[in-house]
Amino acid sequence: MKKVLLHTVMVVIAILTLLPGFWMISASLMPAGEASAYPPPFVPSEITFEHYDTLLTRLGLARYFMNSLILSVSITVISLFFNSMAGYAFAKYRFAGRDKLFRLLVAEMVIPAQVTTLPLFLMLNKLGLVNTYAGVIVTGMATIYGIFLMRQFTLSIPDSLIEAARMDGASEFKIYWSVILPLCRPILVTLAIFTFVGAWSDFFWPLIVLTDDSMYTLPVALAILAGEHVQDTELMMAGAVMTVLPVMLLFIALQRYYIQGIMLGSVKG
Amino acid sequence: MRRAAILFLIPALLPIFLFFFIPALAAFVLSFTDFDIYSLGDFRNARFVGVKNYLQLFEDPLFWKAMGNTFYFVLVGGPLSVAVSLSMALLVNSKLTRFKGLFRPVYFAPVVTTLVAVAVVWRYLYHPRFGLLNYGLSFLGIDPVDWLGDPVWAMPAIILLSVWKGFGYNMIIFIAGLQSIPEELYEAARIDGANAWQQFKGVTLPMLVPTALFVGIITMINNFQLFAEPYVMTQGGPVNSTLSIVLLMYQQGFRWWNLGYSAAIAFVLFAIILAGSLIQAGLQKRTGLSSRT
Known part of the structure; x- marks a missing residue:
C-alpha cells in the first residue's frame, strides 16, 4: 500500500517534470497558430517541420548552431588540456608557495563572474576581441573549478607510477601525456560534459561580447528572436528544441559520468 | 622539476589571472570613477569620484527595488529549492523505491537544459489564456492568473521555473549525502525502538546538516546571480x-x-555573496561536522 502510494507520487512528479519538454517538442511540430487555443492541445493535429525549416533557412539558426558548436568544443578542448596540466602540477609537484597559490585560487571562486564583465569588455575592446570567437573563449580557457577537480583526482594516482616513468627517462610532458592523462579518463569525461553543457548554455557573457548578429550563439539568438516573435509560439518551440536537444542527447548518452561528477564535486571541497 | 611545474601551470593560470583576476580588481577601481559612454572612446575622460557611485546607488529607488526582488528570489526560492531537492532525494533513495535508475535521470533532466530555452518555453506555459499551467489549475477550480503580467505573481512564476530547473542537481548531492550515512546508526536507533519518523529526525536530518549547508551555499550564490529568466x-x-x-x-x-x-552595483552584489558565504561557512564550522564539505 505504502509502496503504491510512493510510486504514484514519484510517477506524477516525473510526468510534471517532463511535461514542459514534451509540450515544447509537441508544439514545435504543430501548424502555425495551433498552440494558441483553449484548451491547449497536447499533440499536433498534423505533424509539420515547417518551423524548423523557417529557422534554418530564413532565420539563420544553422549559423548560430555552428557558432555554439565551435565555441563549446573549443572551450571544452582547451580548458580540459589546461586544467588537467595545472591540476597535475598542483597535485604532484613540490614547489615553494604551492599550497598558498592553490588556496588563493580556490578563494577566488567566490567572486561572481559578473563582477569581471565590465573591465573585461573594455579590455577586449582595446584588444579588438569584442565580437570574435576568441572574446568568448578567453573567459573559458581554464576554470578554477576544473583545476580543483583535476587536482583532487590526480592526488589519488600513486607517485610510484610517475617515478617509474621518470626512471625510464620519460620527459615531464611525456609523463603527463601518457601516464597521467590516461588514468584521468573518467574525470576527464565528467569534466568534458560539464564544460560543454556549461559553455553551450552560457548566456550572460556571450550576450555582452558578441555584438553582431552573425556571431550570436544559440541561446543569445533565441533570446533575441523570442523578443521579436512573441506570437509565433510554434516557431519559438522549434528554436527551443534545437537549443536544448544537443546537450540533452549528450546527457542521455553519458548521464552516468555526469551524475558521478556532481557527487565527486560535493564530496570534497 | 620546478621548471616543469611552472610550465604546466602557466597555460591555466595566465588566462585566469588576465581575464578573471585583473578584471575583478579593475572593476573595483572602476566603481570609484564616473566612467560612461564618453570615456569609452578615450579612457582619460573618466575621473575618480570617490564613493559617489555608491552614495548615488543607495539613494536610487530602482536599486532597492532590485535588491528587494533579488532577496525575495534568494530567500523564498532558495529554501524552497533545497526542500524540494531533499524531499525528492528521500523519495528516490527510499528502500521501497524501484526503478531508481529511471527516476533519477528524469528528475535530473531539467538541470541539463539550456536556461534561455526553457525560459522561452515557460513563458508560453504561463500564458494567461492558452498556457498549460492555467489549464491545469482550472481543474482545481482556480481562476486564470496572468503569471508574468501581474506584479504579484511574476516573481513566484520565476521561482517555480528555477525550482523545476534546478532541484535535480541538489537532489543528487543529497542522495550522495544520504548514502554516506552509516547503516549502523539506523540499526542502533531501531534497537532503541525509534520509529521511522524518529529515525528521520534523530539520524537522517542531523547527519545531513553539512550537506544541506553545502547545497545552501551553492544555491544561494547561484540565485543571487538571477538574470536570464x-x-x-x-x-x-x-x-x-x-x-x-x-x-x-x-x-x-x-x-x-x-x-x-x-x-558599483557589481561590487555590492559581490559583497552580499561574500557575506552570505561567510555566514553559511561559519554555520558549517559550528555544526562541527566537516565530513562532506
Whole structure:
C-alpha cells in the first residue's frame, strides 16, 4: 500500500517534470497558430517541420548552431588540456608557495563572474576581441573549478607510477601525456560534459561580447528572436528544441559520468 | 622539476589571472570613477569620484527595488529549492523505491537544459489564456492568473521555473549525502525502538546538516546571480517586479554605458555573496561536522 502510494507520487512528479519538454517538442511540430487555443492541445493535429525549416533557412539558426558548436568544443578542448596540466602540477609537484597559490585560487571562486564583465569588455575592446570567437573563449580557457577537480583526482594516482616513468627517462610532458592523462579518463569525461553543457548554455557573457548578429550563439539568438516573435509560439518551440536537444542527447548518452561528477564535486571541497 | 611545474601551470593560470583576476580588481577601481559612454572612446575622460557611485546607488529607488526582488528570489526560492531537492532525494533513495535508475535521470533532466530555452518555453506555459499551467489549475477550480503580467505573481512564476530547473542537481548531492550515512546508526536507533519518523529526525536530518549547508551555499550564490529568466520572460517587469541586481547591472553597464555606476552595483552584489558565504561557512564550522564539505 505504502509502496503504491510512493510510486504514484514519484510517477506524477516525473510526468510534471517532463511535461514542459514534451509540450515544447509537441508544439514545435504543430501548424502555425495551433498552440494558441483553449484548451491547449497536447499533440499536433498534423505533424509539420515547417518551423524548423523557417529557422534554418530564413532565420539563420544553422549559423548560430555552428557558432555554439565551435565555441563549446573549443572551450571544452582547451580548458580540459589546461586544467588537467595545472591540476597535475598542483597535485604532484613540490614547489615553494604551492599550497598558498592553490588556496588563493580556490578563494577566488567566490567572486561572481559578473563582477569581471565590465573591465573585461573594455579590455577586449582595446584588444579588438569584442565580437570574435576568441572574446568568448578567453573567459573559458581554464576554470578554477576544473583545476580543483583535476587536482583532487590526480592526488589519488600513486607517485610510484610517475617515478617509474621518470626512471625510464620519460620527459615531464611525456609523463603527463601518457601516464597521467590516461588514468584521468573518467574525470576527464565528467569534466568534458560539464564544460560543454556549461559553455553551450552560457548566456550572460556571450550576450555582452558578441555584438553582431552573425556571431550570436544559440541561446543569445533565441533570446533575441523570442523578443521579436512573441506570437509565433510554434516557431519559438522549434528554436527551443534545437537549443536544448544537443546537450540533452549528450546527457542521455553519458548521464552516468555526469551524475558521478556532481557527487565527486560535493564530496570534497 | 620546478621548471616543469611552472610550465604546466602557466597555460591555466595566465588566462585566469588576465581575464578573471585583473578584471575583478579593475572593476573595483572602476566603481570609484564616473566612467560612461564618453570615456569609452578615450579612457582619460573618466575621473575618480570617490564613493559617489555608491552614495548615488543607495539613494536610487530602482536599486532597492532590485535588491528587494533579488532577496525575495534568494530567500523564498532558495529554501524552497533545497526542500524540494531533499524531499525528492528521500523519495528516490527510499528502500521501497524501484526503478531508481529511471527516476533519477528524469528528475535530473531539467538541470541539463539550456536556461534561455526553457525560459522561452515557460513563458508560453504561463500564458494567461492558452498556457498549460492555467489549464491545469482550472481543474482545481482556480481562476486564470496572468503569471508574468501581474506584479504579484511574476516573481513566484520565476521561482517555480528555477525550482523545476534546478532541484535535480541538489537532489543528487543529497542522495550522495544520504548514502554516506552509516547503516549502523539506523540499526542502533531501531534497537532503541525509534520509529521511522524518529529515525528521520534523530539520524537522517542531523547527519545531513553539512550537506544541506553545502547545497545552501551553492544555491544561494547561484540565485543571487538571477538574470536570464527575467531577461527573457519579463525584461524585469511588470513595474520592475522582477528586476534583479544583475539585470540592473547589465542595463546600467551595457545599455546605458554607465560603467562606473554599474561596477558599483557589481561590487555590492559581490559583497552580499561574500557575506552570505561567510555566514553559511561559519554555520558549517559550528555544526562541527566537516565530513562532506
